[in-house]
Amino acid sequence: xxxxxxxxxxxxxxxxxxxxxxxxxxxxxxxxxxxxxxxxxxxxxxxxxxxxxxxxxxxxxxxxxxxxxxxxxxxxxxxxxxxxxxxxxxxxxxxxxxxxxxxxxxxxxxxxxx
Amino acid sequence: xxxxxxxxxxxxxxxxxxxxxxxxxxxxxxxxxxxxxxxxxxxxxxxxxxxxxxxxxxxxxxxxxxxxxxxxxxxxxxxxxxxxxxxxxxxxxxxxxxxxxxxxxxxxxxxxx
Numbered sequence: 001x002x003x004x005x006x007x008x009x010x011x012x013x014x015x016x017x018x019x020x021x022x023x024x025x026x027x028x029x030x031x032x033x034x035x036x037x038x039x040x041x042x043x044x045x046x047x048x049x050x051x052x053x054x055x056x057x058x059x060x061x062x063x064x065x066x067x068x069x070x071x072x073x074x075x076x077x078x079x080x081x082x083x084x085x086x087x088x089x090x091x092x093x094x095x096x097x098x099x100x101x102x103x104x105x106x107x108x109x110x111x112x113x114x
Numbered sequence: 115x116x117x118x119x120x121x122x123x124x125x126x127x128x129x130x131x132x133x134x135x136x137x138x139x140x141x142x143x144x145x146x147x148x149x150x151x152x153x154x155x156x157x158x159x160x161x162x163x164x165x166x167x168x169x170x171x172x173x174x175x176x177x178x179x180x181x182x183x184x185x186x187x188x189x190x191x192x193x194x195x196x197x198x199x200x201x202x203x204x205x206x207x208x209x210x211x212x213x214x215x216x217x218x219x220x221x222x223x224x225x226x227x
Contacts, residue, residue: 004156043118043206043221044216045218101170102159103156104156104157106154106155106156
């Protein structure tokens with residue numbers, strides 16, 4: 001079945017460091033890919049998405065590129081801030097014609113220290 | 115109130131209790147969802163309602179009983195739960211029956227003793 005694998009956390013960085021959170025997926029066809037973020041005490045929020053191969057999603061300085069050849073959607077940010085501390089979830093929706101469930105990874109907790 | 119709200123935010127109950135979780139969305143959406151978030155596990159979709167009709171039930175035990183009286187409100191009725199049901203229960207809503215743009219509430223942290 002469809003699945004998402006993301007790097008185990010927690011990840012701890014200093015402010016202004018470069019961030020990469022790896023995400024790979026297993027799915028047939030061309031799923032849509034997402035990153036959601038969950039700040040402490042809050043629900044999940046959509047951070048960015050990409051719906052076809054080679055698309056780049058971006059928001060709030062975060063970027064992720066849909067790589068069909070490596071089935072990956074790694075999240076990157078050039079300079080993290082303390083306010084970026086949160087749990088990040090990679091997710092997919094299978095391609096049209098299949099179930100349209102959101103399939104989530106386990107989440108990666110990021111802590112950014114001043 | 116704006117967005118998606120959930121009450122209570124925290125709930126502790128015994129295995130023989132009956133309680134209900136409430137979700138309300140103020141976004142004019144017509145689809146609502148219940149998810150279970152357990153430590154070190156992916157989010158699990160439990161139920162989906164579209165236009166107040168249940169369209170998905172992911173093999174959830176009958177001790178969880180959802181109710182959607184209108185497009186703005188969603189309940190999860192709980193009875194005779196087990197300790198392994200302790201988790202964060204998240205509600206979400208979307209416009210149209212689309213999983214692409216879901217808006218989540220803050221969740222109810224449930225502890226079953």
